[in-house]
Every structure is written in C-alpha cells, then in structure tokens.
C-alpha cells in the first residue's frame with residue numbers, strides 16, 4: 001500500500017493514552033536515524049501489541065512547511081507496535097531521546113512504526129511467513145499448565161523440565177510449550193554459556209540496563225536429562241502421527257556448540273531411536289568443526305543467526321570471543337557439505353540490513369552459500385541504543401526493497417520465518 005500523505009501520527013501521553021494527531025501533521029517512519037514517509041503498510045495484525053515509548057518524544061512532519069519535529073501537547077510520546085510472529089518490520093517508530101535527562105534503555109522488543117489511517121491503525125510491516133504450528137490456533141494456558149504438571153511429576157529432578165516450565169508458562173515460549181504438548185518443534189535448552197555478547201541477546205544483557213526477556217538458564221542440563229525429555233516429546237509426536245522435531249539453542253540459553261560433547265551423545269541417541277526426527281540446532285555458527293561433529297552424530301538441521309556478513313558490523317553486534325564471520329561462513333558450508341537443512345536467521349534492522357553495501361553483500365553471500373531458507377526476523381532491541389554501537393552506514397533502500405531484492409536475486413531461496421521439520425526419512 002502506498003499513499004503516505006494520508007497517515008496521521010499516533011502518539012501517547014505518559015499514562016499510555018494514545019491519540020491520532022490532527023491539525024496538519026503527517027506520520028513518519030524511521031530507518032537508522034533517517035525519517036521518511038511510511039510507504040508500505042498493512043492494517044495492524046491481530047495479536048500485535050501497541051506500546052508507548054517512555055521518555056521518547058515522537059516526531060512528525062508539518063504538512064504546511066514540510067518540517068519534521070516534535071508534536072506539542074500532552075500526547076507527545078512515540079507509539080510503536082510489537083508484531084506477532086510471522087510479520088516483518090519495515091520501519092522503526094520515529095522517536096528521539098529527551099534533551100533534558102538521560103532516557104533509560106528500552107526493553108528488547110521489535111519496535112515498529114504505526115500510524116492512523118481514517119481511524120484504523122496501520123503498521124509498517126509485511127507478512128513474512130504463515131505456518132500453522134506457529135501462526136494457527138494454540139492450546140489454551142490451562143492445557144499447557146496441565147501438561148507441564150504432568151511432566152514435572154514424571155521427571156521431578158529434570159533441569160530441562162524445570163527450565164522449560166518457566167519458559168512455557170512465564171515467557172509464553174511456543175517451542176517450550178511444544179515439548180510438553182508432544183508436537184511441533186520441541187525446545188531442548190542446552191547451554192548456560194556463550195562465546196558472544198550480542199547487543200540484542202534476549203537471555204543476557206551485560207551492559208544495556210534492559211532486562212533480558214528470557215533470562216538465561218543458570219546451569220547446563222546433563223545429556224541424560226536432554227535425551228529423556230527429547231525422547232518423550234518425539235514418542236508422543238510419533239504416536240500422534242506428527243513430524244518429530246527437537247531443537248537445541250533456545251532463547252533462554254547460551255551457545256549450544258559449546259556443549260558439543262554432550263550434544264553429540266544426545267543427537268546420536270535421539271536420531272538412533274527416532275530416525276525420521278528432525279534434530280535441529282539454532283546457533284551463532286562460531287565453531288564449524290564442532291557443528292560438523294554434531295551433524296555426524298545425528299543433527300540434520302541448523303539455523304545460523306546473522307546480523308551482518310561484514311566483519312566490522314559483525315564484531316560490533318556480536319562482540320564475539322575467539323571467532324569471526326569466517327567461522328560463521330565455515331559453519332554454513334559445513335551444513336551444506338553434510339547435507340543438513342540450512343537456514344539463516346537474518347536479524348534485520350532498518351537502516352543497517354538494507355544499507356546498499358549491506359544489501360549487496362547479503363545477496364552475494366546467499367548466492368554463494370547453499371542456504372535452503374532465509375528467515376527474516378526483526379531484531380528486538382532499543383533502536384537508538386543499537387545505533388550508538390554500530391558503525392554509521394549510508395541510508396537504507398528499505399527493508400521491503402531488501403526482501404524484494406533477495407527474492408529476485410536468489411529465486412531458489414525460500415523466504416520465511418519458521419524452521420520446517422524435514423520430510424520423513426524414507427522421503428528424503
């Protein structure tokens with residue numbers, strides 16, 4: 001959709017009361033630190049959340065003069081949408097810090113530009129995937145809670161069950177819930193440590209002051225514990241005739257490749273008992289040879305997260321200890337060599353991912369690597385805090401145009417948001 005002039009700013013007061021601003025103001029979106037019209041929008045999807053940004057005045061454009069500035073009055077704070085899974089943010093909300101006092105770092109959400117269009121709220125976003133296990137109806141909380149209690153009784157000492165109970169009930173993590181429900185991608189959190197310190201890490205924020213949205217597990221579980229919980233999940237899926245899938249590397253943990261020896265055992269036992277199962281790892285791709293050994297042991301699918309293929313941006317975002325983007329590229333090649341499913345989780349950020357040099361580099365890498373699916377995710381982080389910490393880049397072409405460019409340049413690549421289970425062993 002593209003009729004920028006008709007969008008009015010949506011702003012909030014301190015109490016969270018939101019109003020559409022009248023009186024000749026045009027709503028804008030932001031890419032990096034550049035403001036511009038919202039040119040690509042959809043109606044606010046169901047299950048989105050609207051939130052005001054505390055201490056962050058919003059900006060808009062005066063239609064009469066074309067000037068961009070704060071909107072006077074009590075309703076002056078920026079408003080953002082947080083999108084449900086399966087949607088991709090195209091622009092950031094236009095906002096700035098207060099000049100008179102420091103603004104606290106915002107919590108880790110995918111802040112997205114919103115506006116009012118004739119009484120309807122619209123958002124600068126696109127649908128990026130529709131996959132029923134993630135986007136379809138889900139069992140209610142009472143059902144999940146009953147299944148959590150059932151497994152807690154069956155495995156009272158399991159560290160995995162203890163961690164997943166918190167994730168399923170307190171953080172509403174769908175993969176954690178799946179492990180109790182016995183279908184879909186079941187979470188197996190594995191590692192308490194990491195060899196990176198990502199600006200947007202949701203399990204540990206070392207210096208931003210923002211709370212981690214899924215605090216990291218305190219102690220790593222044993223291989224026996226992981227096998228027991230994984231096996232009960234895969235057994236139930238098998239009995240129900242559903243594809244069996246477990247995954248290491250969850251939001252609540254560190255880097256699974258650091259637990260290579262234990263995970264080799266887990267992968268070997270689970271793949272031996274459930275040859276049709278998808279044994280998946282979500283990883284930062286820091287240790288290609290460890291990934292190779294895991295794949296030899298039974299891991300047959302992986303998702304590697306990438307903020308940028310450029311070493312300078314990569315370092316600024318991941319703050320890696322002892323590895324580089326070359327290792328991440330090496331991990332991508334290992335996955336392809338071993339025949340495993342390879343997906344890349346591109347952590348998109350308007351004004352960075354779509355900066356022309358970045359866009360061209362991403363396309364080049366996707367052409368070169370044998371990636372099956374590119375997952376397009378909105379990076380959840382305080383936008384201004386992130387922009388203070390990454391090198392300044394030329395203005396972006398737009399996240400929507402980046403997606404179109406990738407689609408037309410690498411037509412064999414599936415674009416989406418969710419990892420699919422592999423076809424049954426006989427059909428592979």
Ligand code: SF4
Nearest residue numbers: 194196198201254284
């Ligand atoms: S690699 Fe993953 S676990 Fe490690 S710091 Fe980054 S987001 Fe967190």
